[in-house]
Amino acid sequence: xxxxxxxxxxxxxxxxxxxxxxxxxxxxxxxxxxxFFHRRSMVSTESAMHxxxxxxxxxxxxxxxxxxxxxxxxxxxxxxxxxxxxxxQLVRDYGLPSNLKSNLETLTIxxxxxxxxxxxxxxxxxxxxxxxxxxxxxxxxxxPLSVLTKDSGMRQATKxxxxxxxxxxTFLPEQAAHMLHASNINTIDIGQLTEVHIMLKSAxxxxxVEFLRIGGYGGMTSQLEQLNDxxxxxxxxxxxxxxxxxxxxxLMTHDVGIQKLLTEPACLRLIRDLLFPxxxxxxxxxxxxxxxxxxLMLDVLCTLTTIQTSPDCNEYVHGWDLLLSLLQDxxxxxxxxxxxxxxxxxxPFLMEDETGHVPKTSPRRxxxxxxxxxxxxxxxxxxxxxxxxxxxxxxxxxxxxxRVSQDQGHSKINLQRDSGSVMVDEGVVEYLIxxxxxxxxxxxxxxxxxxxxxxxxxxxxxxxxxxxxxxDRVARGLxxxxxxxxxxxxxxxxxxxxxxxxxxxxxxxxxxxxxxxxEQEEVRSVGDKTPPLISGPLRGLSEPMVTEETKxxxxxxxxxxxxxxxxxxxxxxxxxxxxxVSDKDEFIQWREELRALDSSSDESVSVDSxxxxxxxxxxxxxxEDDDFYDNDDYDDVIEQPVGLYWMKxxx
Numbered sequence: 030x031x032x033x034x035x036x037x038x039x040x041x042x043x044x045x046x047x048x049x050x051x052x053x054x055x056x057x058x059x060x061x062x063x064x065f066f067h068r069r070s071m072v073s074t075e076s077a078m079h080x081x082x083x084x085x086x087x088x089x090x091x092x093x094x095x096x097x098x099x100x101x102x103x104x105x106x107x108x109x110x111x112x113x114x115x116x117x118q119l120v121r122d123y124g125l126p127s128n129l130k131s132n133l134e135t136l137t138i139x140x141x142x143x144x145x146x147x148x149x150x151x152x153x154x155x156x157x158x159x160x161x162x163x164x165x166x167x168x169x170x171x172x173p174l175s176v177l178t179k180d181s182g183m184r185q186a187t188k189x190x191x192x193x194x195x196x197x198x199t200f201l202p203e204q205a206a207h208m209l210h211a212s213n214i215n216t217i218d219i220g221q222l223t224e225v226h227i228m229l230k231s232a233x234x235x236x237x238v239e240f241l242r243i244g245g246y247g248g249m250t251s252q253l254e255q256l257n258d259x260x261x262x263x264x265x266x267x268x269x270x271x272x273x274x275x276x277x278x279x280l281m282t283h284d285v286g287i288q289k290l291l292t293e294p295a296c297l298r299l300i301r302d303l304l305f306p307x308x309x310x311x312x313x314x315x316x317x318x319x320x321x322x323x324x325l326m327l328d329v330l331c332t333l334t335t336i337q338t339s340p341d342c343n344e345y346v347h348g349w350d351l352l353l354s355l356l357q358d359x360x361x362x363x364x365x366x367x368x369x370x371x372x373x374x375x376x377p378f379l380m381e382d383e384t385g386h387v388p389k390t391s392p393r394r395x396x397x398x399x400x401x402x403x404x405x406x407x408x409x410x411x412x413x414x415x416x417x418x419x420x421x422x423x424x425x426x427x428x429x430x431x432r433v434s435q436d437q438g439h440s441k442i443n444l445q446r447d448s449g450s451v452m453v454d455e456g457v458v459e460y461l462i463x464x465x466x467x468x469x470x471x472x473x474x475x476x477x478x479x480x481x482x483x484x485x486x487x488x489x490x491x492x493x494x495x496x497x498x499x500x501d502r503v504a505r506g507l508x509x510x511x512x513x514x515x516x517x518x519x520x521x522x523x524x525x526x527x528x529x530x531x532x533x534x535x536x537x538x539x540x541x542x543x544x545x546x547x548e549q550e551e552v553r554s555v556g557d558k559t560p561p562l563i564s565g566p567l568r569g570l571s572e573p574m575v576t577e578e579t580k581x582x583x584x585x586x587x588x589x590x591x592x593x594x595x596x597x598x599x600x601x602x603x604x605x606x607x608x609x610v611s612d613k614d615e616f617i618q619w620r621e622e623l624r625a626l627d628s629s630s631d632e633s634v635s636v637d638s639x640x641x642x643x644x645x646x647x648x649x650x651x652x653e654d655d656d657f658y659d660n661d662d663y664d665d666v667i668e669q670p671v672g673l674y675w676m677k678x679x680x
Contacts, residue, residue, distance in 0.1 A: 119144070122233050203243055206245040213255070214259060214269065225240075226272050234283050237285065250299065257303055277300075278332065292342075297355060300326050323460060330356075333352040349476070350478070393494065401464075402503045410507060461507070465523060465526065468526060472526075473574070486531045490533070520583045522573050523583075525576075528579055528582055
């Protein structure tokens with residue numbers, strides 16, 4: 030028996046809201062669950078597809094259907110226990126979400142019977158449609174049609190597109206697990222992998238449980254191991270990785286899959302290694318995953334903040350603790366970091382402070398994570414800063430450019446995208462914002478086993494650790510983005526990470542020792558009776574901390590970029606890096622334009638208020654009849670590195 034998946038329930042609110050009856054409006058829970066049971070599943074029933082004329086219809090599905098018919102037809106009070114048992118079995122088979130199970134406990138017997146009746150009718154319709162496609166003649170079952178037509182000399186008609194059977198309806202958990210174990214990462218069938226994702230997301234929980242029991246999780250781990258060790262990656266490998274990530278995301282919707290992922294996090298560790306790869310000379314030529322694939326990997330890791338194992342599980346694991354361990358550097362990252370430090374530490378004399386102590390750097394635990402952010406910044410943000418600084422590129426809002434281009438036709442839009450005026454790929458901003466929110470979540474939330482008070486000073490220490498791990502460079506790159514619209518999209522998430530969270534004072538050794546003894550006494554007095562700080566799952570990522578300092582920082586950054594854009598607009602008519610003059614008349618024309626600009630009453634466009642760093646490479650002279658201009662070569666005059674010769678009020 031197959032059934033609709035959990036995702037169809039979550040996506041079905043808008044669909045069923047317009048088709049509710051009056052009874053469903055009075056009882057919203059009945060309406061929601063009834064529509065959930067009535068919705069046709071994407072997967073046909075396996076028992077019906079394996080039906081044969083020799084079994085007499087005595088399959089497990091028929092036995093369950095007959096038992097359900099007898100329960101619904103009996104109206105005695107003694108039948109209430111049977112209705113409750115059948116309804117609980119139905120809820121387990123469908124794997125309903127936890128937020129709906131609490132509402133179902135208050136349903137009456139009549140309401141439960143109505144839901145069971147809806148499920149029985151939907152099951153009967155699916156099984157009837159599946160059985161109607163099967164042959165009924167015993168000879169056609171014993172001998173295929175191709176054999177009969179070959180013996181009789183008849184030409185076999187080719188089946189049309191609408192007459193071909195659907196092969197996706199008979200995909201079993203055993204077949205899916207065998208396919209994942211036996212396939213190679215370079216030759217795996219993407220169609221079958223898509224089919225596995227559909228079954229994990231749409232079929233009943235029993236299909237996922239059977240898939241995990243026979244080793245399907247190990248098959249996905251094997252594919253990720255091959256992908257992590259492969260030398261040359263292609264876009265096809267990115268497609269395979271996306272499907273495996275969606276399969277893992279589907280396993281996070283029920284307790285069995287959550288327990289499997291948290292107690293055996295092999296797949297999650299491989300996803301972390303794919304997202305935060307080790308940068309070495311022999312891996313620089315690997316295919317870099319696109320931003321969509323990176324977003325899927327980050328989404329799977331961020332989902333760990335909302336899941337935990339069930340209370341009846343032997344080993345309690347919270348997804349937040351596992352995520353913290355994945356975000357930190359592993360042994361290979363620390364080995365690479367130590368090699369880099371040895372190359373940079375070849376200094377003959379170590380620096381000392383006033384007290385004579387050599388300062389020691391604090392431990393850096395997030396260097397691999399910061400390398401990923403540096404890669405995204407160098408690939409997308411640094412390109413914009415280069416165009417603004419070196420090529421004097423003038424930026425406008427990307428959204429405004431698209432709206433103007435839509436009025437001029439689609440050809441303008443394609444031409445504009447090819448030329449690079451809209452410079453950031455779709456999803457880059459959301460990817461950066463997710464990383465910034467995740468950093469804020471790590472700073473504000475300690476592990477679940479943390480039993481002391483987590484104060485602002487502790488949060489500031491974690492923020493400083495991020496800065497020393499490489500986030501200071503990432504922040505400088507993000508702040509240097511000259512595009513106003515792009516900077517405005519993430520500056521409010523960056524500002525809390527740039528401002529201090531607390532004032533950390535330099536304490537003496539006696540004070541530190543006293544505080545340490547006091548903390549140990551508090552821990553001994555409390556003992557193991559103190560519950561974890563995070564008693565339940567987090568509600569996703571934390572929002573950035575909004576204070577007056579963060580608001581002032583964000584507004585100052587936006588005003589700075591706006592001033593830069595305004596300054597470029599003011600001096601664009603005269604500010605040139607080089608002025609090439611072919612004859613004397615053209616040179617005199619440039620001089621007259623500068624004189625007119627200098628005599629202007631508008632101080633904002635005067636020469637002395639030009640953008641900082643501007644230098645005129647043309648030396649002007651009032652003497653038009655100077656013998657110097659009789660020469661044909663004016664490049665010597667033009668290319669002289671002279672300073673600012675024109676100021677307000679004259680030369």
